[in-house]
Amino acid sequence: xxxxxxxxxxVAAGVCPAVVVQGEEPQVLDKxxxxxxxxxxxxxxxxxxxxxxxxxxxxxxxxxxxxxPKDYQxxxxxxxxxxxxxxxxxxxxRFHTFHEGLTAAMSLRAGPDNWIYVATRxxxxxxxxxDGDDTADEEFVLARLETPGQYPHxxxxxxxxxxxxxxxxGLGENLGAxxxxxxxxxxxxxxxxxxGNVYRIGLDGxxxxxxxxxxxxxxxxxxxxxxxxxxxxxxxxxxxPCRLVQVAMAGDYGFQFRYGRSGRHPLQAWNGELPGTLPMxxxxxxxxxxxxxxxGALWTGSWGDHRVERFRLAPRGASWTSTLxxxxxxxxxxxxxxxxxxxxxxxxxxxxVDRSYPVHGKGRLWRLSKTEAKxxxxxxxxxxxxxxxxLQAAKMMSEPDMxxxxxxxxxxxxxxxxxxxxxxxxxxxxxxxxxxxPRQRIGYLQAVRWQAEEQQTPPAKFTSLLQKxxxxxxxxxxxxxxxxxxxxSLVAMRGEVEGLLKAGPMTPALFQxxxxxxxxxDEAKSGLPRNGEYTHYLEKFLADEKRAPALRVMALRLLPAxxxxxxxxxxxxxxxxxxxxxxxxxxxxxxxxxxxxxxAVLAEQAVDASADEALRADAVFGLGRTADTAxxxxxxxxxxxxxxxxxxAIAVRLARREPLQAETKPAPEETDRWLELLADPGDxxxxxxxxxxxxxxxxxxxxxxxxxxxxxxxxxxxxxKRLTPQRLLESILxxxxxxxxxxxxxxxxxxxxxxxxxxxxxxxxxxKSERFIGVDGKPFVLLLESIEVRKPSPLSIMPQGLEKALTxxxxxxxxxxxxxxx
Numbered sequence: 143x144x145x146x147x148x149x150x151x152x153v154a155a156g157v158c159p160a161v162v163v164q165g166e167e168p169q170v171l172d173k174x175x176x177x178x179x180x181x182x183x184x185x186x187x188x189x190x191x192x193x194x195x196x197x198x199x200x201x202x203x204x205x206x207x208x209x210x211p212k213d214y215q216x217x218x219x220x221x222x223x224x225x226x227x228x229x230x231x232x233x234x235x236r237f238h239t240f241h242e243g244l245t246a247a248m249s250l251r252a253g254p255d256n257w258i259y260v261a262t263r264x265x266x267x268x269x270x271x272x273d274g275d276d277t278a279d280e281e282f283v284l285a286r287l288e289t290p291g292q293y294p295h296x297x298x299x300x301x302x303x304x305x306x307x308x309x310x311x312g313l314g315e316n317l318g319a320x321x322x323x324x325x326x327x328x329x330x331x332x333x334x335x336x337x338g339n340v341y342r343i344g345l346d347g348x349x350x351x352x353x354x355x356x357x358x359x360x361x362x363x364x365x366x367x368x369x370x371x372x373x374x375x376x377x378x379x380x381x382x383p384c385r386l387v388q389v390a391m392a393g394d395y396g397f398q399f400r401y402g403r404s405g406r407h408p409l410q411a412w413n414g415e416l417p418g419t420l421p422m423x424x425x426x427x428x429x430x431x432x433x434x435x436x437x438g439a440l441w442t443g444s445w446g447d448h449r450v451e452r453f454r455l456a457p458r459g460a461s462w463t464s465t466l467x468x469x470x471x472x473x474x475x476x477x478x479x480x481x482x483x484x485x486x487x488x489x490x491x492x493x494x495v496d497r498s499y500p501v502h503g504k505g506r507l508w509r510l511s512k513t514e515a516k517x518x519x520x521x522x523x524x525x526x527x528x529x530x531x532x533l534q535a536a537k538m539m540s541e542p543d544m545x546x547x548x549x550x551x552x553x554x555x556x557x558x559x560x561x562x563x564x565x566x567x568x569x570x571x572x573x574x575x576x577x578x579x580p581r582q583r584i585g586y587l588q589a590v591r592w593q594a595e596e597q598q599t600p601p602a603k604f605t606s607l608l609q610k611x612x613x614x615x616x617x618x619x620x621x622x623x624x625x626x627x628x629x630x631s632l633v634a635m636r637g638e639v640e641g642l643l644k645a646g647p648m649t650p651a652l653f654q655x656x657x658x659x660x661x662x663x664d665e666a667k668s669g670l671p672r673n674g675e676y677t678h679y680l681e682k683f684l685a686d687e688k689r690a691p692a693l694r695v696m697a698l699r700l701l702p703a704x705x706x707x708x709x710x711x712x713x714x715x716x717x718x719x720x721x722x723x724x725x726x727x728x729x730x731x732x733x734x735x736x737x738x739x740x741x742a743v744l745a746e747q748a749v750d751a752s753a754d755e756a757l758r759a760d761a762v763f764g765l766g767r768t769a770d771t772a773x774x775x776x777x778x779x780x781x782x783x784x785x786x787x788x789x790x791a792i793a794v795r796l797a798r799r800e801p802l803q804a805e806t807k808p809a810p811e812e813t814d815r816w817l818e819l820l821a822d823p824g825d826x827x828x829x830x831x832x833x834x835x836x837x838x839x840x841x842x843x844x845x846x847x848x849x850x851x852x853x854x855x856x857x858x859x860x861x862x863k864r865l866t867p868q869r870l871l872e873s874i875l876x877x878x879x880x881x882x883x884x885x886x887x888x889x890x891x892x893x894x895x896x897x898x899x900x901x902x903x904x905x906x907x908x909x910k911s912e913r914f915i916g917v918d919g920k921p922f923v924l925l926l927e928s929i930e931v932r933k934p935s936p937l938s939i940m941p942q943g944l945e946k947a948l949t950x951x952x953x954x955x956x957x958x959x960x961x962x963x964x
Contacts, residue, residue, distance in 0.1 A: 168448075168472035174513055177470060180490075181225060181234040181507040187216065188501045189492035190431075191250040191301075191480045193258065198485040200225040201240055201258060202492060202507065203247045208294050209500040216503060220244035222260070222269075224276055225507070234507065241269055241278040248299035248361070249311075249480070253345060259309060263287070263297030266311055266343070282326075284309065284347035289321035295361065300340075300373065302363040310353065310371060310389075312360030313339045315399040325350030332598070335400035336629070340373060340389050352596065356395030356411075356419065362432035362442070362480070363389070367525040370462075372423070374430035374442050378405025381412045382904050383425030383886070386433065386442065386453060388461050390553060391539065391560035392592045393420050398629065401662070408654035409628055409662070416625065416651075417618040418588045420552055424453055424464040425886055428905065428912075434481040436489050437512070438524055440464070443478030443491060446905060447932060450478055450491070450510070455526055459551035460535035462526075466886065466934045470510065474927050478508075487512065497909065497926070539564065544572070547586070548579035555585050562589035569593060575607070580616035587611060587622050601630035612638050617649040624652070628659035631666040639663065643683075643693060650848065650859055653696045657683075681707055691721040698727050699849030703735075710739040717743070722754065729757050733764025734834060734850055740764065745775060748786060756827045758786040763831045766793025789831060796837050805950055810875040810943075813868060820871070820954050829959030832952045833858075839948050839956065843918060844940060847959075854901055854915045855885055855940060862962040870960060874953075877940035887939040888914070891931035892924060901939060917941070 170177050191203040202223050206216045221242035225234045246263035253259050257268040258278070266285040269278035287298055296314030303309055313323065320334035326347025333339070338357030343350045353371075360373040371389040378397065381404065387395055396411025396419040405412055414421035427444025430451075434441050440453040450470035455462040470478075477494035484490050488511035495504040528536070535557035538546055542561030549555055562569045562585075574586025587607075594604060604626075611623035620642060627635050642648065642656050661676040683689060683697040684707055698716075701708050708731055716728040729747055732740045747753055747761035766776055766789070776797070779790035808815040833841040834850070841847075844854035851857075861870060872879060890898045900914030900922065911923050917939050945953065 166473065168470050168476045168508075170470050170510075172452075172467075172469050175469065175510050176513050178232060178509050178511070179506055180227070180232060180509050181237075183495075183503060183505045185234070185237050186223065186225070186507055187503050187505040188494060189479065189505045189507060190494075191248060191261075192482050192490065192492050192507075193250040193252045194482055194484055194490075195224075195252050195258065196256055200234070200482070200484075200490065200507075201250055201252070203244075203250055203260075204505075205247065206501055207245045207247075211500050214501060216501065217242070220247040220262075222247070222250065222258070222278075232509075238276050240271070240276060246294040246297065248295060248297075249301040251301040251303055251309075253303055253309070257345075259284075259301055259303070261298045261301050261311055263292075263294055263299075264289075266298055266301075266309070268345075282347070284343055284345075285311075285323060285325050285341075285350060287313070287321055287323050289316060289319050291316040291319035291321065293317055296338075296359050299359075300361050300363040302365050302371065303345075304365045304369065304371075307345055308342050309345055310340060310342050310363055310365070312357065312363060312373065312375075313341065314359035314361070315357070315397075318399040323350070335398070337397040337399045338375060340371075353391060354389050354393040354395065356393070356397050357387075358397050358399075358405075360389075362430060364433050364435060364440075366435040366440070368527055372433050372440060374426055374433045376429055377904065378403055378410075378412075381405025381410075382428075382902050384428060384430050385412070385422040386424045386426050386430070386440065386464070387420070387422050388553070390420060390461075390556045392563050392588070393556055394418055394588070395420055395422075400629070401658070408651065408658040409625055414552060416655075417584045417622045418625070420556060423455075423462050424466060426466065427451055428902070431478075432480040432491075434483065434489070435525065436481070436483055441469070441481060441489065443481065445477045445479060445494065448472040448474060448476040449932075457526070457529050457531070460529070460531040460553035460557065461551075465881075468933060471931065471933075473930070484509070542568070544577065544582060547577070547582040549581075555581060559585050559588045559592070562586075563592050563596070566593060575610055575614065575619075580614075580618050583611075583614060583616065583619045584622050587619070587626070591626055601626075601632055602634070605632070605635065608632070608635060609638055612642060613645075617647070617652045621649075621652045621655050624655050624659050628662045631663065633663050633666055636660065636663045643689070648693060648696075650696055650700075653693065654700065677701065677705065681705070691723040695723050695727040696849070698724070698731070710735065710737050710743060714743050717747070726754070726757055726760070729760045729764070730830070731850075733760050733767060735764075736768075748775070748779060755785045758784070759789045759827065760831065762786045762789040762793065763835070766790065766797065767835065769793060769797045785828070789828075796835075802947075802949060807945055807950070810945065813872055813875070816871055816875065817868060819950060820957055822954060824951070824954030824956070824958035826955070826958040826961070828951075829955035829957070832948070832956050833959060838952060839944055840941065841956075852915070858960060860962070862960040867957070867961075870957070874956070875945055877938035877942065877944075878936065881938045885939065887917075887935045887937075889931075889933045889935045890914075890924065890929055892928045893930055894928065898922070898924075899935060899939065 188205040189202045190205050193201050204221050204223050207220050219242055222240045224238040224240040226236040227234055228236050244262055249261040251259045256270045259268045264287045267283040270280050271278050272280050296316055298313055300312035315337045318335045323331045329350040338360050339355045340353045340360050342353050357375045358378055360375045363373045365371055373389050374386050377384045398410055401407035401409050411419040426442050428446025430442040431445055442451045449468050452467045452469050453464035455464050475495050479492045479494055481491045488509045490509050493506035495506055496502050535554050538557035539561045542558045547555050547558045569589055575583050577583050608623050612620055614620055639659050657676045657679045680697045680701050684694050713728040713732055716724045732744055744761045744764045748758055776790045776793050779787055780794050832838055833847055836843055842851045845851050846857040848859050887899050887901050900916045903913035905912050911925050913923050915921050
């Protein structure tokens, strides 16, 4: 064990928790806190939500209806238990049933006038005890959910009060089933398929309002001391991590259940990738069920990763960002669910204990309290007040400024959208699609769509607006319109959507969105099952010689490697008869192929002196990409004074494992000097070969470019549009300086004595294993019970010291590859 821990320390670069052996108590990894169990089964079983009432007593939901096994011996309904420490010894010694008769009870929060607010799958209601016998005797229903959906924990939940007479709650993705959500005053929202939503309602059940959409399941929410609303929710099947988000009015967080569970459909977003969607604050562990402001940070529990997590907030425009810290780490029998701060300043939380979803008669309650510490040693508890950017955003919600819609800050833009939604007359007066900046036009479309959905206006009434948006010069605006059309199944506009494929230049994101929308609209029209699969559209598109060559190239790149259309014989046909664009794409696919038949085709192209010089160089790259020895052909080509000759010389050097020629290079932190060194223009064509050469930079091991590569890191096809040249260079030279939430790797110590690092790709369907992608870009799977320690790494999964493996010319060429198109 000592040897394994030493290795773990080295891999985690100094961030090392104590190794947790299965069966041991959870380990506290912050010396400022201590953990104590205060209740357990059989006194308290399968606990979920909890809160403190006005007298400082704990109320805890005890679940008995969450998939009860046939032989379950517990109560037939969920109940709310009142817990007290009567003798002051730190242990709960009184257990009393405050309320029972519930089904699929999820959340509890205490409110004013001794009311206790409760969420079950199908109701939001409040209870209180009016005669002092510690049993609820008064009930009032604020909202009810009518739906055929019955899965226990993807309905209503996630309660949070704002102290201003409002209650926030979530509605999960409901497996896409149709629903009606009805407030006590009759206000009704209807939907289905759009994913999870966040709502607000008055404490008297009036004024039901949808606040935000695009979640998987916003199961936990809180309002912080500054009035900000935060939520945590689970992730789709193939799009980890789970998210901590700041919930913005009229915000869209990108997930649409209608397009499938994977989260990877081109009309789904997870971190603000699509126009009009918002990014997360941070990625969390698996299955977070609650979020609470405590001790100067936001805290969550990861049910799936057996830990309590802390997020210290750092400002990012009008919102916030953070990095996960593990405060308590347990073994597979540690399953934290909900949190509440007690009158003594301690953090109390429930523990489901077992990985089994069906109720099982186990359970624990914990208290995390601050230790006695020397003056100044405790973490700062001061909560961040409103930033200047947040105050500006608040002003935009009451006085929307259209100029701010062009801001780089998505949350400032969102505040303007919310302001426009609040002022329908102002929105009607705006010629939104005539605004000069594409982001302004996108924001205008967001506001119009949100208002239309709030007023339940038939989507077909916006046909003329959407037709005009589909003709916008900006691909982002056109994509926004495509999403609106597909989301509302506007089948009558299918022709206009398909017409985009015959129009002007198109980005890969828009191309995929159009095909995804066509698949969705066609299946909506036919009534066939919808599965989000559009490979057959790509195949037809590639085969249609009347289509624009550039778009046929996009289709070719998106086809899976095992598809018949990208086999060596089919690619050879494109080389013999295709347009120059298709011939180039075919050679590049052959260069990246592992099929032995490719070598003869590539050799033929490499020696063809009449062929395009860049095409020849790509063919040479393909010949040398996996060569262990320098072939006679490569050595012969290396004598040429041409792009193909230079590429052959590189292949010969790599095959012989010869070192790079010495070059003077600054330290990675000296960004200004690097910018000067790399100021000369590079060759984007050569940059492509650097990107896909796993023996040089190895970019391809983690990233995609134009449809090819790996999904470990972000797609870099349009990175030049997202990052400045300085920030792009810093991400290469200092990859750990800033790691996006989606790409924080885990360091994993397993019970076989090994330490691994990789990005989580989610739990397998049977719930017993977890999928990862390693630092080499290769997938691996671990049994959940074999993982003794997991820790977010402070280091990026992207290798340090890439500049040592690349020449200055290589770096210039990569810079040219990533530069945005003019």
